[in-house]
Amino acid sequence: MKVFVTGGNGFIGQVVVKTLIEHGHEVLALAHSDHSAQQLTQAGATPIKGSLDDLDSLSTAAKSSDGVIHLAFTNDFNHYDEAVAKDMAAIKALGDALANTDKPLVNTSGTLMAVGMGRTATEQDHMAHPVGRAASEALALSYAQQGVRASVVRLAPTVHDVQRQGFGSILAQMAVNQGKIGYVGDGTNVWPSVHRNDAAQLFVAALENGEAGATYNAVAEEGVPVKTIVETIGNTLRVPVEHFDEETAKAYFGWFEPTVVGSNPISSTWTQKVLDWHPREKGLLDDLKTCLSNPTNVAALQQPRN
CATH class of the missing domain: 3.40.50.720 (NAD(P)-binding Rossmann-like Domain)
Structure with a gap:
């Protein structure tokens, strides 16, 4: 074609x-x-x-x-x-x-x-x-x-690889620039990847x-818990992981706060069946760890995102 x-x-x-x-x-x-x-x-x-x-x-x-x-x-x-x-x-x-x-x-x-x-x-x-x-x-x-x-x-x-992780990269940049990271509530809300x-x-x-x-x-x-994403970022960067109350979360995350507290569990079972599509690559957390273990990538996060 x-x-x-x-x-x-x-x-x-x-x-x-x-x-x-x-x-x-x-x-x-x-x-x-x-x-x-x-x-x-x-x-x-x-x-x-x-x-x-x-x-x-x-x-x-x-x-x-x-x-x-x-x-x-x-x-x-x-x-x-x-x-x-x-x-x-x-x-x-x-x-x-x-x-x-x-x-x-x-x-x-x-x-x-x-x-x-x-x-x-x-x-x-x-x-x-x-x-x-x-x-x-x-x-x-x-x-x-x-x-x-x-x-x-x-x-x-x-959407991720070893260089970029979508919403995960936004959180990682905040952690790099603010010297800490946190989650809201019990952190069990999820993001798909x-x-x-x-x-x-x-x-x-x-x-x-x-x-x-x-x-x-x-x-x-289908859904990676936001708390797990936050902990992976904090542990890899060696910055404190905190539990944020609502006021602290709004100050820390700014415009991104509604997304951090939101949940988006979603299935691809039907997609995989009808199109014979079966994801084979590494998961989000693996790519986050690989990315944030590279000092060059961490240094790049110190620059404002476009």
């Missing part, structure tokens, strides 16, 4: 491009700069100059392809509504281009779109009134009714064999 990929230079996108090529696919990838285009060329992909704002380029590339994997997202959480609006415009351009072709469109979402269920969520759980990226998810899936083999891959918030290599395999599986209208959960570990 000729596959158009957005976000092909990203943390997950790089592995998706590599995996697609290993599966024998030809890859066209959106490139927002000359440097990005050079990296994609070196990876074996054909760069398509443009950005998420360039809807005509997205449409043209999608029409010339046999399928699309949409990974790109503007991670500007200071202007989140604008980022979501841009994402939805891109999804519409891609979906309209593929309408009535039965070609696959794999969109990216997150497991946090199925939070607050009061139980372990599944692929069948969706927000009753979707907002934010849940609205993007719903828009993408709506194209299943317009002749597109549209599906969604929900990423765990702690997945290694980026396993996530990339799932995107390709959804492209090749996904069902129209399906949601797939990129989750290897």
